[in-house]
Amino acid sequence: MTHANTRPLVAVDWGTTSLRAALLQAGQVVAERESAQGILAVPAGGFPQVLQALCSDWLALPQALCLISGMAGSAQGWALAPYCPCPAGFADIAQHLHWLEPDRMALVPGLSCEHAHAPDVMRGEEVQIMGALALSGRNSARMVLPGTHSKWAQVHNGQVTSFQTFMTGEVFAALRHHTILARTLPEATMATELDTTAFTQAVAQSLQAGNLLHQVFGTRTLSLMHRASPQALLSHLSGLLIGEELRAQAFEKDEEIFIVGSPALQQRYQLALAVCQVQSRCWGAQATWHGLQAIASSLT
Amino acid sequence: MTHANTRPLVAVDWGTTSLRAALLQAGQVVAERESAQGILAVPAGGFPQVLQALCSDWLALPQALCLISGMAGSAQGWALAPYCPCPAGFADIAQHLHWLEPDRMALVPGLSCEHAHAPDVMRGEEVQIMGALALSGRNSARMVLPGTHSKWAQVHNGQVTSFQTFMTGEVFAALRHHTILARTLPEATMATELDTTAFTQAVAQSLQAGNLLHQVFGTRTLSLMHRASPQALLSHLSGLLIGEELRAQAFEKDEEIFIVGSPALQQRYQLALAVCQVQSRCWGAQATWHGLQAIASSLT
Numbered sequence: 001m002t003h004a005n006t007r008p009l010v011a012v013d014w015g016t017t018s019l020r021a022a023l024l025q026a027g028q029v030v031a032e033r034e035s036a037q038g039i040l041a042v043p044a045g046g047f048p049q050v051l052q053a054l055c056s057d058w059l060a061l062p063q064a065l066c067l068i069s070g071m072a073g074s075a076q077g078w079a080l081a082p083y084c085p086c087p088a089g090f091a092d093i094a095q096h097l098h099w100l101e102p103d104r105m106a107l108v109p110g111l112s113c114e115h116a117h118a119p120d121v122m123r124g125e126e127v128q129i130m131g132a133l134a135l136s137g138r139n140s141a142r143m144v145l146p147g148t149h150s151k152w153a154q155v156h157n158g159q160v161t162s163f164q165t166f167m168t169g170e171v172f173a174a175l176r177h178h179t180i181l182a183r184t185l186p187e188a189t190m191a192t193e194l195d196t197t198a199f200t201q202a203v204a205q206s207l208q209a210g211n212l213l214h215q216v217f218g219t220r221t222l223s224l225m226h227r228a229s230p231q232a233l234l235s236h237l238s239g240l241l242i243g244e245e246l247r248a249q250a251f252e253k254d255e256e257i258f259i260v261g262s263p264a265l266q267q268r269y270q271l272a273l274a275v276c277q278v279q280s281r282c283w284g285a286q287a288t289w290h291g292l293q294a295i296a297s298s299l300t
Numbered sequence: 301m302t303h304a305n306t307r308p309l310v311a312v313d314w315g316t317t318s319l320r321a322a323l324l325q326a327g328q329v330v331a332e333r334e335s336a337q338g339i340l341a342v343p344a345g346g347f348p349q350v351l352q353a354l355c356s357d358w359l360a361l362p363q364a365l366c367l368i369s370g371m372a373g374s375a376q377g378w379a380l381a382p383y384c385p386c387p388a389g390f391a392d393i394a395q396h397l398h399w400l401e402p403d404r405m406a407l408v409p410g411l412s413c414e415h416a417h418a419p420d421v422m423r424g425e426e427v428q429i430m431g432a433l434a435l436s437g438r439n440s441a442r443m444v445l446p447g448t449h450s451k452w453a454q455v456h457n458g459q460v461t462s463f464q465t466f467m468t469g470e471v472f473a474a475l476r477h478h479t480i481l482a483r484t485l486p487e488a489t490m491a492t493e494l495d496t497t498a499f500t501q502a503v504a505q506s507l508q509a510g511n512l513l514h515q516v517f518g519t520r521t522l523s524l525m526h527r528a529s530p531q532a533l534l535s536h537l538s539g540l541l542i543g544e545e546l547r548a549q550a551f552e553k554d555e556e557i558f559i560v561g562s563p564a565l566q567q568r569y570q571l572a573l574a575v576c577q578v579q580s581r582c583w584g585a586q587a588t589w590h591g592l593q594a595i596a597s598s599l600t
Contacts, residue, residue: 115518116509117505117509117515117518118515118517118518118521118522118527119518119521119522119524119525119527120517120518120521121521121524149480149517150513164514165514165517165521166513166514166517167475167479167480167513167514167516167517168513170479170480171471171474171475171479171513171516173478174471174474174475174478174479175467175471175474177478178473178474178477178478179467179470179471179474180449180467180470205417209416209417210510210548211548212512212513212544213450213466213467213468213471213512213541213544213545213548214464214465214466214467214548215417215418216467216471217418217420217449217465217466217467218415218417218418218419218420221418221419221420221421221465222418222419224419224421225419227418227419241513244512244513245513248510248511248513248514
């Protein structure tokens with residue numbers, strides 16, 4: 001009998017605008033590749049060819065297992081892998097895999113959970129959560145996965161028990177580019193460096209005052225009255241939004257939050273959590289590969 | 301000596317995208333006109349000609365006084381009429397008029413006030429506030445002027461003592477057109493009728509739950525799970541945002557809020573205030589003309 005964690009793993013993270021893949025041997029990442037062919041750039045029925053073009057050699061390895069997470073498992077992707085309801089852990093996700101080729105290639109399902117007013121969903125982040133858990137050696141943690149849609153997830157005994165989505169990144173972009181605030185903010189987002197003072201002051205302001213629809217207008221008036229530079233205002237706006245996201249969290253004493261995301265977002269959330277006097281620990285892109293490996297390992 | 305309120309008044313409301321004018325005789329509106337030539341459509345130096353083209357006959361009346369409110373008094377307009385600081389009433393605004401022709405034609409200044417974190421400004425709404433006050437016969441009131449940028453103003457003894465701007469309308473448009481929510485919401489905004497049940501439920505949800513960046517994502521997931529129609533979801537999103545705006549207000553028992561705005565927005569804010577068990581009273585476009593008349597009458 002072959003144990004899954006001894007098989008080569010072709011780990012694939014296939015999102016809306018990018019495709020990344022890694023080869024893991026005995027649980028270690030030995031190579032990584034990427035392409036710009038996110039699911040929006042793949043014609044109908046073209047998913048197998050695109051994947052083969054990126055890593056046919058890896059897929060041809062004896063006993064190779066391929067696990068694909070992200071939007072490739074959505075209705076707009078390769079095939080629909082229905083959401084796995086919370087609470088869900090490694091084994092539940094493994095059980096809900098959508099097999100494209102039996103025991104060879106599968107789509108990882110996203111997770112869903114129910115709130116009072118509406119359901120919530122994630123697709124791709126569940127793998128990062130599992131990876132951060134595996135890398136940390138812990139089986140309980142509270143995590144934030146910042147981004148276009150930030151996810152806050154609670155993990156108990158290896159299971160995601162609940163999570164909440166915040167449209168923080170997307171609202172930031174919409175305010176910055178598609179409202180009156182665009183007139184006074186600098187053009188490029190990512191090229192501009194964070195003004196940490198303006199950012200942390202805005203986080204504190206947002207935590208204290210709430211009232212987001214009013215506070216963001218200050219980004220306009222501070223500029224109108226020449227009281228802040230465009231550079232500082234961009235950091236100010238980011239701080240207001242991330243502060244509003246943190247305001248929705250109830251932190252426990254001595255709690256340590258896991259931040260899983262890009263270095264730039266890790267920095268912002270670490271600074272913002274420090275304003276709340278909350279410790280944090282960061283995990284990067286490797287969390288995805290180790291999450292897929294952990295799911296592979298739970299297949300027997 | 302001529303009393304201002306016996307002179308013919310050419311009242312002009314010159315905004316970013318529209319130009320409206322009214323002729324008042326002895327304090328009564330006798331005619332109205334409008335054009336699409338908002339300040340963005342007027343070439344540099346072209347303001348006098350555009351105004352003459354719309355109402356040269358009115359301006360030629362003996363002893364005619366012309367008062368112009370709105371963005372025409374901004375740096376991008378005819379000339380800059382600097383903000384008049386709060387507290388400010390009829391007489392303060394009259395004193396801060398920016399005269400284009402002595403005793404003949406003036407720009408009405410906007411108002412400014414200071415909050416803990418940033419200044420706040422309005423330009424044009426101050427005239428509507430003064431008009432609603434004049435029409436109501438009261439000298440104290442709390443008012444909301446809903447729109448792209450909603451204004452909440454407190455008036456005591458005929459003076460605007462403070463106000464707050466909420467980017468409610470603009471954030472609604474940005475979310476609806478420039479985020480993932482656009483994928484499942486109907487195309488046209490104004491053509492769609494309000495689903496009052498979905499709207500008031502969302503107002504109540506927002507008032508209770510707060511947490512706007514999370515709640516708006518429900519507009520996506522309710523659609524994804526086929527639990528609401530696109531039509532209901534648009535009203536739902538509107539209710540979430542207006543609820544968040546009302547959540548920032550502390551209402552007193554038996555308080556009556558003045559709503560000054562278009563009939564469509566009057567309806568939404570009346571419904572939303574009713575969810576808060578707050579009475580309201582509505583004022584429409586006429587408030588602008590009567591506000592300019594009230595300012596004219598305070599010139600001696």
